[in-house]
Amino acid sequence: MSPLPAPANPSVTPASGTRPLRRRQGSARLSVGFILARHFTLCAFANFVDVLRLAADEGDRSRPILCNWTVLSESSDPVTSSCGISVQPKERFGDPARFDYIVVIGGLMEEEALLPPACHRFLHEAAAAGVPLVGVCTGAFLLHQAGLLQGYRCCVSWFHHADFLDRFEGLDPVTDQIFVVDRDRLTCSGGASSAHLAAYLVNKHVGPAQASKSLHIMIIDEALQADKPQPGITMDFKTRDPMVLRALLMMQQNMEQPLTVADIARRIGHGKRQLERHFQAAVGTSPQAAFLDMRLSLAHHLIVTGNRPILQIALECGFCDSSHLSRMFRRRYGQTPQAVRVTRV
Structure with a gap:
């Protein structure tokens, strides 16, 4: 080492x-x-x-x-x-x-x-x-x-x-x-x-x-410097790109009131276009799409594992109301949140 x-x-x-x-x-x-x-x-x-x-x-x-x-x-x-x-x-x-x-x-x-x-x-x-x-x-x-x-x-x-x-x-x-x-x-x-x-x-x-x-x-491969991103729950995105990881963590911490891509880029000290290029190279999608996917994944998890009202879940995941969540949810999963809850095991 x-x-x-x-x-x-x-x-x-x-x-x-x-x-x-x-x-x-x-x-x-x-x-x-x-x-x-x-x-x-x-x-x-x-x-x-x-x-x-x-x-x-x-x-x-x-x-x-x-x-x-x-x-x-x-x-x-x-x-x-x-x-x-x-x-x-x-x-x-x-x-x-x-x-x-x-x-x-x-x-x-x-x-x-x-x-x-x-x-x-x-x-x-x-x-x-x-x-x-x-x-x-x-x-x-x-x-x-x-x-x-x-x-x-x-x-x-x-x-x-x-x-x-x-x-x-x-x-x-x-x-x-x-x-x-x-x-x-x-x-x-x-x-x-x-x-x-x-x-x-x-x-x-x-x-x-x-x-x-x-x-x-201690079987630690390498020393990490201070600005190494914290590991966290970044859903299904697998990448080691530090810029993308920091952006994903920023998204994760702001689910209820989603930030714009420009705000996220500014908070982590990079430009919007630079962040978009890194996302495309690292995870094959845009920051906007990744953030929406993250919020929908969280909503799906909350729907299938609990009994909170759909409206409450929608607001916690950064959607305007239950109708907004339902539209986005159906595009992603082919079913509405209500239908998923009814058919869950």
Whole structure:
């Protein structure tokens, strides 16, 4: 596997006056403190830690030499993940400046998962000391609830896009790429993307060889840069074209109020004609036709799997009314929505 390229990406905003990493006792080049929310996502946490672990030593011997990491808490009580497995914190909060990054791992969206006041105080102390803060999975929600994301771009999973908009009015989170680096705030969508964000940090502060080695041992084919589109539900469209994938995800997130092709192209930073050419080459159709097909596929799924009124389904899928849906539906499936519902098994 080829080494990671040097970090240079239009979706990574360089810090202004970023503090240099502190050199600590020993040879550690990267020190990370983790805060785990109640019912955190174990996969996101494990992927991040394993990249650090594998980069820190020869082979997979796991000694914290080039990197070190620890789980922080206001108490020594175990923190239970969303899958029921608990992790024991190793250190109390203390001085945040002993770390190069503080990483908040989020998980289930529920009231009891909110961070306690002592954690908010620690995060504000870290921010005041210039320690970069990282939000993983729904960690972006937790950083924002702590008042630490104002004025920053942040990344959340496409799956939680609507939740973020509901909770934080006026913000427009990034949901069409796997992570975002904006000065001293770093956020990622969780899951496998946390490994790529960790590799970005290892590449930057330890070296590209160590970052590549970590991903290779984890059976991850290649390092992905920040603007790699998030995988999502793109219906029947099979393509690896990043521009098309980002457009499909944008469509998916705006089913109820469909965007024009020009709007989609503008939001992903390309021209309308360029986007149309990419769609034709990648999936053999136009963006307009792809969006209509996606909305009809969703409508069909809702009709055959539930009992919601046809009008409600029509509106949720971006059609003017049930008659509009019926016309488009019959052209695609040869039957009206009502007929499909009557004949479903």
